[in-house]
Amino acid sequence: MxxxxxxxxxxxxxxxxxxxxxxxxxxxxxxxxxxxxxxxxxxxxxxxxxxxxxxxxxxxxxxxxxxxxxxxxxxxxxxxxxxxxxxxxxxxxxxxxxxxxxxLPQIEPTPKHNQFDPSDSIWRDKNILLLALSFVFMYCANNMYIISMPLYITHEMDLDSSAAGLMMGTAAFIEIPIMLLSGRYALRFGKKNIISAAVLAGSLFYIGIIVNTSYIGFVLLQFLNGIFIGVTAALGISYFQDLKPKKMGQITTLYSNAIKTGGVLGGVFAGIIADIYSFQAVFWASLILTALAFLTILKVQDGGAKSL
Incomplete structure (x- = not known):
């Protein structure tokens, strides 16, 4: 294709x-x-x-x-x-x-059960739905930031437009080692704990974006952004899979779609908020969304599925 x-x-x-x-x-x-x-x-x-x-x-x-x-x-x-x-x-x-x-090796599909078990459905699992909702919040906030930041630093902060490229490149560069390290530390501290800490880092990042006024400050803040995106992107997939190992293909696709849904909503909300208020107000909305993501992911229970 x-x-x-x-x-x-x-x-x-x-x-x-x-x-x-x-x-x-x-x-x-x-x-x-x-x-x-x-x-x-x-x-x-x-x-x-x-x-x-x-x-x-x-x-x-x-x-x-x-x-x-x-x-x-x-x-x-x-x-x-x-x-x-x-x-x-x-x-x-x-x-x-x-x-x-x-x-690539050929993996035979899992045999289907003749009787339907409600607990097998990803749409009846409270933990999975909460986790998916938290990732929608996270990546809605992230996309709002990505869309608004170049316009914010040029129109409201009067900085050179090249700063946006440097910031994006710095964040992407930081994400790579963070992703590699997160897999190792997840075994020690648990995926939920590390992802929750990363969401808090994202909240601190948006607070920093709101209060900061210097070129160097925006670049240094990308370390927090790299932790936020690097950890959630690297561990999010396996965390979804852990909650529903019998539905590996479906659950991994749900993770991907949660991120894309957040991205689409972020584009819509960023435009509306910037038009009505300001680009800085967009970052306040991103901060609120990461706070909601943190509270939502805390409600996810690792042990056992909770059916609706």
Whole structure:
């Protein structure tokens, strides 16, 4: 799907065709990402290996892609052209397809039970719904910040627009070691405790963004942002999976969709709040959302499913 989508991008310039291609082909590629994490977890579980460190490593690779991908894309697009950029992306998808088909192990699906057990449903599990809601809050707050920050520092703080790029790059760079370390410390302190601490770091980050006025301060605050996003992104997947190991594919997709839902809502709320109040008010809303995420995740019980 990804290869088809980017081949169309390379040679077509019709807006409606590109829109349909994005909706049908390019968007479908995102469905594979949670399944990669689900496959990794099932392989490790069957080999009785812990999954926290490897899941964190996988998630860190996505952040690494965000660090190196945009500069490479910018260089190719400006130096050679968009057609060559999209063809390169299509060729990478083709290579990835071949690697996945010939190298990934085949995991047989779990046999279905003849009788329906209400506790097997992810939609009847109170803990899972609370955890999903907390991640919607977290990533709604994060996307509101990402959308509003470049405009805030240029229009309200009168700082150079390059500061936004430095801040985003610094946060992404910090996230990678944080992700790798979080998998190790989760075994010692527990995933819920570390994720809760990371959400508190996110709250402190938004407080800092609200009160800070200096260029250096904005950059230094990215350490808290890196902890917030790095830990929740790395451990969130395995925490969801721990709560419903029999539904590995569904639960991992729910984690992914909770993040995307938060992102979509964040875009809507950021625009509304900034129009009515100010960009700084957006960060107050992000602070409130992280506080709600913290209170919600505290209600998640690790031991046993609570059916609704």
């Amino acid at each position: 990804g290869a088809i989508g980017f081949i169309v991008f390379a040679f077509n310039r019709n807006y409606w065709v590109l829109l349909a291609t994005s909706a049908i082909f390019v968007s479908t590629t995102s469905a594979s990402i949670p399944q990669v994490f689900a496959l990794a977890r099932e392989i490790l579980d069957r080999k009785t290996h812990t999954s926290e460190t490897f899941s964190s490593l996988l998630r860190a690779q996505i952040s690494l892609g965000w660090v190196i991908g945009p500069p490479i894309a910018f260089f190719i697009a400006t130096g050679i052209g968009f057609t060559q950029l999209f063809l390169l992306a299509a060729s990478m998808f083709i290579i990835l397809c071949l690697v996945a088909h010939f190298t």
